[in-house]
């Protein structure tokens with residue numbers, strides 16, 4: 415007999431948070447922290463989720479009252495939890511006005527976001543809003559927005575017009591200075607619409623930066639079966655995640671209005687920069703490096719990649735010799751221990767995190783994950799052969815064919831441009847000329863190293879190239 419459909423069992427909670435970007439990551443991370451904070455200390459912090467584009471998650475969650483299973487995949491086995499902090503979901507593309515009204519509701523004090531790096535419509539190399547983006551241009555003229563910055567600005571305008579306090583904008587994407595990036599994008603767009611609005615947001619709004627961490631691979635069809643077998647309930651929208659989680663948040667909220675995050679284990683700090691550099695450069699940097707090299711070496715997941723002794727050695731030495739020297743540890747953290755813990759997390763065989771998934775959107779990820787570290791090594795006169803090899807792997811990956819000539823489905827907002835550059839007459843020069851990714855000085859210094867690493871990869875393949883690293 416088919417299992418009964420999962421349903422809400424807890425009473426609904428009034429909405430205090432609207433979350434833009436209702437993907438697996440938020441549902442396996444922020445939504446759980448919020449639920450625990452309310453369980454510990456109460457508060458009306460129910461979450462209304464918003465998908466900007468696709469109705470799929472909303473349609474799957476609706477019959478379940480917004481609730482879903484979060485399946486923790488540990489080396490010692492699985493543990494399921496029924497998450498009920500999400501009260502419901504909207505689809506912005508279908509009904510932008512309903513989303514704006516939800517964001518302007520008096521009870522909403524926080525708008526959090528996981529819209530991925532590209533969702534902020536900024537140039538990754540500078541962090542500034544891309545005002546040439548056609549959707550941003552559209553949002554300047556049209557009161558029913560389509561972009562995340564557009565929704566923030568138009569909803570804040572409604573609140574101002576109604577004499578309500580602004581909401582805190584809580585960015586939970588893997589961007590350096592993520593609070594600053596979303597603040598500048600919001601102010602820039604607001605200023606182009608109505609300068610007085612920008613002044614109000616600048617004076618009254620709050621955009622705390624955060625560091626978020628939990629490995630959450632995309633949910634696969636087999637996960638639904640696993641959840642049904644474990645819980646006895648059919649869940650159309652479960653999420654799977656590793657046991658580890660971390661959330662470091664700058665404690666700077668409008669009127670101090672927020673859930674009791676500390677009760678749920680969130681670290682509230684004055685400045686998140688050290689945590690963020692550590693995480694972006696060490697975790698995400700190694701992830702992206704292993705994704706491109708691992709994919710080209712035929713490794714399907716990160717765990718498969720680090721099960722290869724040559725890639726495992728690559729990762730360990732990448733951390734020890736090329737990343738850790740460029741990272742100032744947050745108070746009380748030992749970076750060698752952090753790296754060892756990352757290795758164990760990557761090796762968790764229960765987590766099937768595809769190298770292809772992590773390889774997505776490289777144009778948006780490379781600056782903070784790899785290029786900042788390259789720049790720090792260059793400034794210190796330190797060699798960085800592994801970072802160069804990772805970039806060379808990316809430069810081959812974006813051609814859209816693997817080393818054997820088989821097609822790759824490259825997902826990147828700049829995929830076409832990158833493919834043209836990478837397959838044209840002088841690929842290294844052309845790729846390094848993409849200013850949204852590579853600042854001019856860095857491009858200049860990087861050119862010979864990238865040229866050399868790319869030649870070795872093409873001549874000897876991933877295994878051969880790894881052997882050349884002393």
Ligand code: CS2
Pocket residue numbers: 588626627628629630697698701702771772773
């Ligand atoms: C990954 C991240 O997909 C990716 O690019 O590097 O999603 C990573 O799993 C998370 O940042 C971990 O916190």
